[in-house]
Each structure stands twice: as C-alpha cells, then as structure tokens.
Amino acid sequence: MQTQSVEKPHSCLVCGSSFRKSFHLKTHMFTHTGEKPYRCDVCSKSFTDSSNLQRHIRTHTGEKPYCCDVCGCSFRQASHFQRHKRTHTGEKPYSCETCGSTFYDSTALGKHKATHTGLKPHSCDVCGTSFMSKYDVTKHMRVHTGEKPYSCDVCSASFATSSYLTLHMRRHTGEKPYPCDECDSSFSGKSRLREHMRIHSGEKPFTCESCGSSFRRKFELTLHIRTHTGEKPFSCQLCGKSFLKSSKLTLHVRIHTGEKPYSCDVCTSSFVTLSKLKKHKRSHTKEKPYSCTDCGSFFANTYSLKKHKQIHIGEKPFSCEECGSAFRHNIALKQHKRTHEAEKYFPCELCGLLYTTLYNLKQHKRTHTGEKPFSCDVCGSLFTQKSHLKVHMRCHT
Template structure:
C-alpha cells in the first residue's frame, strides 16, 4: 500500500519514499513498485529469459526488446558493448574515470556516478538495525550485514600467483597485483613468466610438470598447494561454516554464500506498506 499526499504526478515521481516493511529508502515511484514485489511475491510481469520482474506489462515489453537489440555502443577502453549511449557513458564514468564529481552534502564523500551517491546517502537517512556482533558495524539491510560478516572469516579464495598471498575478495587481489609491476629476476624455463622470488617460481613450475605433492588422506585426491586440502576436506566432513542469516541454508565456501544472497535481494515475504514523505509532513 502506498500512502501519498495529493502532490502533482511529477512531484510524486521524485518524492523520497520508504518501505515500512524493511525501511529501505527509494527516490522514484518506479523503484517503489518494483521493490514492493520483493516482499509480496506477487510479481505479475516476469521476463522468461532473465527472470527480471516489472510491475507493468509495458515495462516488461520494453525490457524484452533489449534481448533482441544489438550492442552498438562499444567502450574504446575495454571493448565492452552496450545497447544505449547512456549506458556506455555510465560505464566509462564508473569504470575508466578517476573523476568524482558527485559529492555527499552530509559527509563530503565523493562518487563517480549519481547512483553511487544516492546509494551512499541511505546510510545517513536510515536506521542501521542490522549490527555485526563481531565489530559493531551497522547496516540498513540484512544482505549488507551478511556480506560484511564474511570479512571476519579466515577463508581467502583469491590467491596471488606471484607471491602466494591470499585475499577474501577478487577486487582486493586486483589491487594487490599492481604492486608486482617491478623487477622479477626469476624466470620460468617452460613459459618465460617472471617472478620476484624462487619459492613462487617453484610453485608455478608445478603447473607445467603436473606434480601435485599434497594428497587428501581420505580419498587420495592430490593438490598443488597445501591450503587446498583444507577446503577439499569439507566434501568429506559435510561442514558448512557459512550460514545464511535470512534462511536456513548454509554453505561450504564463502563465495557460494555470496551467490546465494542474490536470491534474497528479490525474495517474496509479505505485502509491504510504503509511505511517501514530503515536506508537507514536516
């Protein structure tokens, strides 16, 4: 249910609204309609190709056309192509530009694109009712808390092939790899790849020789690195140390939990009540 206050259509479309079911704040009526269905589960118009949902048939038809359009706008930096020029402009601003022209008027933090600024402002207007019991950091939504709690785990699946250092996130590994753009005097005799220490070179050579010196004591499966055995053992023990805080599911690996959380971003719960806040209410 959406409560309004007799504003013009243009004003209503741009009024700040929030969902009373989960306290999520949205800035446009279209976002409200789409968000409401994440609670009700009564999604009338769903794309059969990608499962995206829409509150109106006209919006679904518009979306379906995107599956048959050609991507005529290509990025000259990375080659990724888009349907619309605006999508290309957004991509270049968010991925290939260092400029941050969009600044928060509360904390002065700057962002590359307007949508990132809008998402950031939610931390200033919403109560953070989901709190991490480990470090006390608060989050507006349970999904954010669950993703954050993974940072407190010890599992690091993204390993630097140069020095062996492991990270919990692929993005962090990417930042780390930039540090290795320096002299690497140790050269692989098989492929010519260079390394900055002999230990990492020896581990790399195992890829060419096929040697896997570390074996599982239960099934005999072998691995190139000792750290892989610990993760492999969960297949035998059934251990699932990464539980979902929203449902009863649990997972062997942190990246499986992250993929699972995407399901809850549009999972039906119950019909929400959404109220539009206006200056007239103040």
C-alpha cells in the first residue's frame, strides 16, 4: 500500500528544515536568532515557545493536570504521563537496532545508543566535560551556576532536577513504589532498588583499579579510591580540617556551632546525630535489640555487646607494658597503670586516704555518709557496692 508523504511547504532559509505550518517555522527560527519571547512572570526565565512557558509555570504553581487512573500519580507534562503509563503496560516501543534492547522513551534509547558508539557530542562550555545528550549538559550546568529550579512545597528544599525533587517528596509522603521481588523491601527510587538487588545477587560492578576491591555502589568506589589518593575534598572553613565525605564535614561543623538538631521527645536531651538519638531513646524504652549468641543476654548497643562477648572468648586485648597484666577494657588498663605510679590521684577530703580512681573514692565515701544505693528487690536489704548486692542475691537463689 502506498503512503502519502506529508507536505511541508514552509522551509527555513538558514538550515533547510521544513515544516507543515508557518507557526512551527516561526518557532524554529528562534533557535537561530536566540530569541526567547515568552518570559515567566515569577522567575523571569525565558522560552522560545508558549507551550514550554506553560509547562514551566507548573513548577511554580505545582499544577499536575495529567493523572494516572491506575496508581493516581500526577504529572505536569503529557509526555511524562505517557511514559509513566508504560510502566503499567510494560510497553517499550523504542528499540535499539544494534542489540535489540527496548525502552520506554526515545530519550532512554538515545542514551543507550551512545553506549555502542562511545560518542559524547555535547560538551560543557565551563569545564569541558562531555555528555551523551544536550539535556545532560543542561543539568550539569547547574553544578556551575548553583541553580536549583525545583522546589519542595512542604519544606522549601530546592533541587537541580525534577527527578531529585520527586525522590525528595517521597520522604514526606512515605511512598516507596519500587518493591523488591526477593524480599519485602520497597524503595523510593528505581536506582535504590537496583543497588538493593545487588545484595541478593552479590554483584559488585564497581572495581578499584589499584587494589581490585569491588563495590555495589559507585559512590562507595569513589570514597574507597580516596583512601589510595589521600584526597579529602571537604574542608572545614573554621579550622581547616578535611574529610573524605561531606556528611563527616557536616557532623564536624556542629562541634564548632554547637548545633544538636536531633531532640528527644521524652526529655530535653539533644544530639549531634540521629544514631545517637536512637541510642539515647533506648534509655527510656529499655529496648535492648542486640543479643549475645552464646548466652542470650541483651544489650542496648553494639559496643556493650562487643565488650560482653570478650567474657565468653576470654579475650583481653589491653596489656600493661610494665607488668604484662591484661584487661578486657581500655579503661581497666588505665586504672591499673596508676598502681605503678608513686602518686595516687584522688584523696578523700574527710580522712585523707588516697585512691587510684574516682570510682573507688566514691565507694569509700559511702563509709562516711552511710549511703547504700543498691537495694535487693527480694528482701529490701541495702548495700554500699553493687558487687556486695550480687553476692547477697545468691542467698535467695
């Protein structure tokens, strides 16, 4: 069957491109003149045609007129909506002529084709980095300009790309649309799911050329390489100390500022890190999630569990250089070392006796005050030392 060719009577005198409508030719001419007559009243950004301006305005208004009737997701652009629908239907209409791989959209296909040729025809004018697509250059330029045009309506955080904003919004909504087929885990982004799947497959595709170590994630390899190069690219502007990771710098800066952004909702305590807050909360809940596989004892943190395990294996890794005595804990070694010194540090203000540790002095002072802080839950007997209470408890058992 013969197909009729579509007539394109309107031609560009500069490059020869043809168009069906004069309006399309007029819009095309702006690519040669650089003219962008359609300006956003909110941020003054300009565009070559009105439809691009309308799509841009939705980034300010938050309007998403295209709604998926399967999952309820909404989109600002019709093209994004069409691409999303294919995640439900499984349709991948764009195929690679070289290897047969199929894709949801033409952009993904274009990027894939470049992996066969190795061609990166689009370069950054500032630093010379090359990219497979013009869109990648646009995103990259925001590294230099600092532009973050996509803003969160909930917390006002800004992002360089719409995909980063989408991932961020899922922190607020709790949405995790990418489930793992192997376990019950779900993830906010497709890339996070891919990284997770490597736990099941054991795949570690990122390899260090210096030592051969392999990693599941690219950023882990980047951090590892810095252990070979000694590079610490994140520096404190207050004291000059440098760090491998930006997160470590953030924590360090809080030493200078005194900032403790994580507050306990039970008491008034605040903490520098979320992990320390979680540990602290166990002092209220009495939760002990870490158990000893040898005796079943439970502990509030991994450090206490590690110390406890030394009892079972008999390990005493801290040795005195003078007499060879060994101890399970470093603090016990420090206390022991004072027995070799001529001076005992802590005198009793009441009787003048000297003690090697504050703990021993505190115990001694109870002989003057009569304080007995350790009580038996069975019979109510009181004791000055915890060890005395433990001995007493044997009479009940």
